[in-house]
Amino acid sequence: MQVRTSTVTLSDESLLAGLGSNDPQAAAAFVRRFQGRIFALAFTVLGDRDAARDVAQEAFVRAWQHAAVFDPRRGSVAAWLFTITRNLALDAIRMRRTIPVDPGDLARFHLGTEPGPDTQILTTGERTRLREAVARLPDEQRRCLLLAGLYGLTAREIGELHGVPLGTVKTRIRSAMLKLRSALEVHDE
Amino acid sequence: MSNPLSCGEARELAPEVALGIATAEDRARLLWHVAGCTACRNELAELSALADDLLALAAEHEPPAGFESQVLARIGHKPPRRRWRRTALFAAAVVVAAVVSGGAVYRAQAPDRQLADSVRATLATAHGQYFASGALTDGGGAQRGVMFGYQGNPAWMFITVADPPAGRYAIEVVSHAGVTYPLVDDVDLAATGAWGGIIPIAVHDISMVRVLDADGRPVFVGRPVLR
Numbered sequence: 001m002q003v004r005t006s007t008v009t010l011s012d013e014s015l016l017a018g019l020g021s022n023d024p025q026a027a028a029a030f031v032r033r034f035q036g037r038i039f040a041l042a043f044t045v046l047g048d049r050d051a052a053r054d055v056a057q058e059a060f061v062r063a064w065q066h067a068a069v070f071d072p073r074r075g076s077v078a079a080w081l082f083t084i085t086r087n088l089a090l091d092a093i094r095m096r097r098t099i100p101v102d103p104g105d106l107a108r109f110h111l112g113t114e115p116g117p118d119t120q121i122l123t124t125g126e127r128t129r130l131r132e133a134v135a136r137l138p139d140e141q142r143r144c145l146l147l148a149g150l151y152g153l154t155a156r157e158i159g160e161l162h163g164v165p166l167g168t169v170k171t172r173i174r175s176a177m178l179k180l181r182s183a184l185e186v187h188d189e
Numbered sequence: 190m191s192n193p194l195s196c197g198e199a200r201e202l203a204p205e206v207a208l209g210i211a212t213a214e215d216r217a218r219l220l221w222h223v224a225g226c227t228a229c230r231n232e233l234a235e236l237s238a239l240a241d242d243l244l245a246l247a248a249e250h251e252p253p254a255g256f257e258s259q260v261l262a263r264i265g266h267k268p269p270r271r272r273w274r275r276t277a278l279f280a281a282a283v284v285v286a287a288v289v290s291g292g293a294v295y296r297a298q299a300p301d302r303q304l305a306d307s308v309r310a311t312l313a314t315a316h317g318q319y320f321a322s323g324a325l326t327d328g329g330g331a332q333r334g335v336m337f338g339y340q341g342n343p344a345w346m347f348i349t350v351a352d353p354p355a356g357r358y359a360i361e362v363v364s365h366a367g368v369t370y371p372l373v374d375d376v377d378l379a380a381t382g383a384w385g386g387i388i389p390i391a392v393h394d395i396s397m398v399r400v401l402d403a404d405g406r407p408v409f410v411g412r413p414v415l416r
Contacts, residue, residue: 019264022264022265024261027261027264028257028261031256031257031260031261032257035252035256035257035260036249036250036251036252037245037247037249039250039251039252039256040247040248040249040250041244041245041247043247043250044247044248049253052250053252053253053256056252056256057256057259057260057263060260060263060264061260061263061264064264075238075241076241078245079238079241079244079245082241082244082245083209083241083244085244086244126242127245127246130242130243130246131246134243134246145208145243146243148205148208148210149208149240149243149244150243150244152209152210153210154205154210154211154212155205155210170201170204170205173204173205173208174201174204177204177207177208177236177239177240178204180239180242180243181235181236181239184239184242
């Protein structure tokens with residue numbers, strides 16, 4: 001009886017499990033799959049290649065250390081790894097007590113213009129639509145959203161930074177989020 | 190919980206919770222609310238997914254030279270030497286991952302119960318019942334590879350072989366009743382280092398796995414052991 005050969009597709013979850021179980025090949029595959037995006041996120045937040053390298057490396061080490069507790073019901077591997085990276089980058093920022101770039105410029109100068117690979121978070125099309133939607137946001141909304149989403153600043157901190165009332169910042173963040181969600185939903189219909 | 194939120198208040202708060210910038214108190218209040226409100230729970234889930242999406246928007250940048258090697262060194266690995274071996278063993282990692290479903294549990298010496306739960310969850314994803322594995326040995330009894338079997342829907346098998354001689358190979362399984370089932374022929378294991386595919390019999394019915402050379406001679410054999 002002859003059977004058809006199937007191709008083994010390696011999911012992010014499988015590679016993460018291999019990383020956690022100390023398989024060197026899985027570890028290399030995992031790092032290679034995510035290193036560009038993880039470094040990019042760290043660089044976007046930190047604005048410094050050396051600091052971004054350190055943070056990105058630490059993110060992979062944390063992923064290795066905590067692979068066993070990853071819970072796919074709570075989100076994708078990519079989202080989990082991005083969150084680890086962002087939190088590490090924010091820790092690094094807090095150590096320096098500086099915000100390295102003007103987040104108002106992030107949409108133009110740091111957010112990707114290339115399609116990029118599917119990451120299980122975003123398809124190429126979604127990524128493009130979301131990027132365009134971020135670019136279309138009014139400057140003050142985009143600034144508040146990115147300060148919160150990338151830099152982890154609270155609404156109160158953003159208000160103090162820009163000298164605007166707390167309620168205004170909250171409204172800007174919420175308006176920005178709803179616009180982005182609508183931009184993605186339109187194409188889901 | 191004091192000061193329970195209305196749905197309107199919950200939706201005002203949801204973006205900040207989704208972005209991870211809400212105070213602990215606000216976060217707790219919202220989570221309390223969404224525990225009993227499906228609509229607001231869905232709203233929070235959508236906004237949380239959007240917050241994750243934002244992190245994926247950063248432009249891709251090539252990390253500095255040596256980045257991968259440095260990461261692997263920090264977790265105790267050397268970079269793989271050859272691409273085909275990497276591919277093969279990545280695939281093996283899938284199965285290893287399925288078997289142990291997070292072997293770091295072992296490393297951390299977490300309770301066996303956690304591992305058992307993890308394995309059950311892994312099996313459940315493909316209606317699986319059990320795993321099997323075994324060493325593939327050469328004529329001298331030296332281990333040259335590993336075979337893994339998964340009894341699910343469908344049942345499948347995956348084998349890896351380290352540094353086999355160049356050539357074309359066939360793979361077959363022999364049942365306990367002595368019936369031989371060819372799985373694949375003319376596969377270049379030296380190039381791929383591995384093969385995986387659906388199998389026509391149940392894993393527990395397999396007595397032996399054989400890798401045959403181009404002349405039909407068994408070069409590697411293994412017997413699966415149920416896990």
